[in-house]
Amino acid sequence: MLYCLMPRADPLPDDVARLKALLQAANEKVNSLSAQLRSRDVLIEHLKLQLARLKRMQFGRSSEQLDAQIAQLEFSLEELEANAAAEAPPVAASAPEEARPVRKLLPAHLPRVPEVYEPPSGKCNCPRCGAALRPLGEDVSEVLEYVPEHWKVQRQVRPKYSCGSCQNIVQANAPSRPIERGYAGPALLAHVVVSKYCDHLPLYRQSQIYARSGVELERTTLAEWVGALASLVDPLLEALGRYVMSAQKLHADDTPIPVLAPGTGKTKTGRLWTYVRDDRPSGSTDPPAVLFRYSPDRKGERPREHLNQFRGILQADGYAGFQGLYDRAHKPLIEAACWAQYPESGFIRSRRTMSLQ
Numbered sequence: 557m558l559y560c561l562m563p564r565a566d567p568l569p570d571d572v573a574r575l576k577a578l579l580q581a582a583n584e585k586v587n588s589l590s591a592q593l594r595s596r597d598v599l600i601e602h603l604k605l606q607l608a609r610l611k612r613m614q615f616g617r618s619s620e621q622l623d624a625q626i627a628q629l630e631f632s633l634e635e636l637e638a639n640a641a642a643e644a645p646p647v648a649a650s651a652p653e654e655a656r657p658v659r660k661l662l663p664a665h666l667p668r669v670p671e672v673y674e675p676p677s678g679k680c681n682c683p684r685c686g687a688a689l690r691p692l693g694e695d696v697s698e699v700l701e702y703v704p705e706h707w708k709v710q711r712q713v714r715p716k717y718s719c720g721s722c723q724n725i726v727q728a729n730a731p732s733r734p735i736e737r738g739y740a741g742p743a744l745l746a747h748v749v750v751s752k753y754c755d756h757l758p759l760y761r762q763s764q765i766y767a768r769s770g771v772e773l774e775r776t777t778l779a780e781w782v783g784a785l786a787s788l789v790d791p792l793l794e795a796l797g798r799y800v801m802s803a804q805k806l807h808a809d810d811t812p813i814p815v816l817a818p819g820t821g822k823t824k825t826g827r828l829w830t831y832v833r834d835d836r837p838s839g840s841t842d843p844p845a846v847l848f849r850y851s852p853d854r855k856g857e858r859p860r861e862h863l864n865q866f867r868g869i870l871q872a873d874g875y876a877g878f879q880g881l882y883d884r885a886h887k888p889l890i891e892a893a894c895w896a897q898y899p900e901s902g903f904i905r906s907r908r909t910m911s912l913q
Contacts (some may be wrong), residue, residue, distance in 0.1 A: 567778055573726070573875055574636070574772060589655060645767065649826050655836060662698055662700055666700075668698075705769075707769060707770075707771055710741065712730070712731060714727050714728050714730065715727070715728075734788060735781065735784045735788075736784075736786075738781070738784070739779055745781055745785055748762060748778055748781060748782065749782060749785055752782065759775045759778040759779055759782070762778060763775045783792040788802070796845060796847055797847055799833070799845055800831055800832075800833045800845050800846070800847040801831075801835040801847075801866045802841075802865075803835070804831065804835075804869060805833075805866065805868055805869040805870075805871065805892075806831050806833060806863075806866060806869070806870055806871065807830075807831070807832040807833075807836060807866065807871045807872070808829070808830065808831050808832075808859065808863075808870055808871070808872040808878065809829075809830050809831070809833065809872060809873065810827050810828065810829045810830065810854065810859075810875070811827070811828050812825050812826070812828075813825070813826050813850075814826075814827045815852070824852075826850060826851065826853075827850070827851045827852070827853065827854050827858070828848055828849075828850055829848065829849040829850070829851065829858060829862060830846060830847075830848055831846065831847045831848075831849070831862065831863075832845075832846045832847075833845050833846070833847075849862050854877065855877070856876065856877030856878075856879075857877075857878045858877065858879065858882075859877050859878055860877075860880060860881060863881055863889070866889065867887055867889070868889065868890065869890045869892050870882075870889045870890070870891065870892065871892040871893070871894060872892075872894060873894045
């Protein structure tokens with residue numbers, strides 16, 4: 557199939573000179589469109605580089621201006637790529653196809669919902685001669701679809717029964733709820749917390765999203781739920797801390813994290829301390845675990861407080877706050893550099909030894 561670059565308003569002239577002029581105009585049109593496409597591709601690549609650079613800058617201290625600039629670049633990049641896809645002309649069947657990414661198989665864990673499309677005439681009789689049809693096989697194709705989340709109200713019905721002899725009333729106990737006297741189910745509470753802390757979706761935005769589905773949940777209500785869940789998971793956090801600190805070897809590190817500073821309209825830099833228990837490379841079958849601790853600063857007293865009850869090997873970087881743990885008077889920790897190896901012989905190279913090599 558051929559696609560003309562010029563409209564067929566009039567038949568082509570028989571004059572050679574006019575034909576040459578039309579051909580020259582068509583060539584200029586093609587060159588102009590090609591130049592526009594190349595310019596757009598260059599702009600897309602430029603925006604990609606800028607976006608990557610800004611994201612690398614964001615690894616350290618972040619700001620609202622930087623986040624807004626990244627969001628604007630992402631929006632511009634999406635628009636350019638969408639326009640490029642929409643304006644791309646159809647490719648002729650004889651034209652060689654460009655290298656395209658291999659389409660991945662749809663995830664096997666997703667449920668498959670069959671939709672059978674029978675012939676318009678039915679599956680019993682041939683539409684041409686009326687004879688009986690017999691199965692010959694089938695063609696199967698798959699389409700990935702998205703089913704929006706739906707809401708439901710669970711009605712917890714507890715029938716009452718009375719004894720005609722002793723007048724005793726029998727009824728099942730009310731099921732327990734995550735929040736006492738609360739109407740939020742455990743799945744909804746988990747969704748709110750995951751959206752806030754894993755997907756970085758603020759509560760006021762969640763409230764707006766839920767309202768579009770006809771469910772009015774005020775931000776203050778969601779905040780009360782999050783606060784109640786924080787108290788609810790305290791026993792789990794304590795159990796996790798005991799398990800991590802009972803290891804013979806820990807990996808420790810800290811990372812900056814932006815924290816809102818109320819009343820200033822800005823953010824400040826807090827610290828998230830990470831303590832990892834993972835001895836699988838050494839052949840251990842104990843499940844790995846990670847414990848996070850937050851502090852508003854990076855003072856050396858923070859890791860000393862966190863690791864006060866820990867005894868064993870600490871693998872960390874050269875941060876000065878960890879040094880006091882190796883020299884403390886009461887059961888000092890054994891130092892291991894962040895790149896140290898742990899062979900079966902138990903040999904450990906310290907950071908000081910490695911720095912001399």
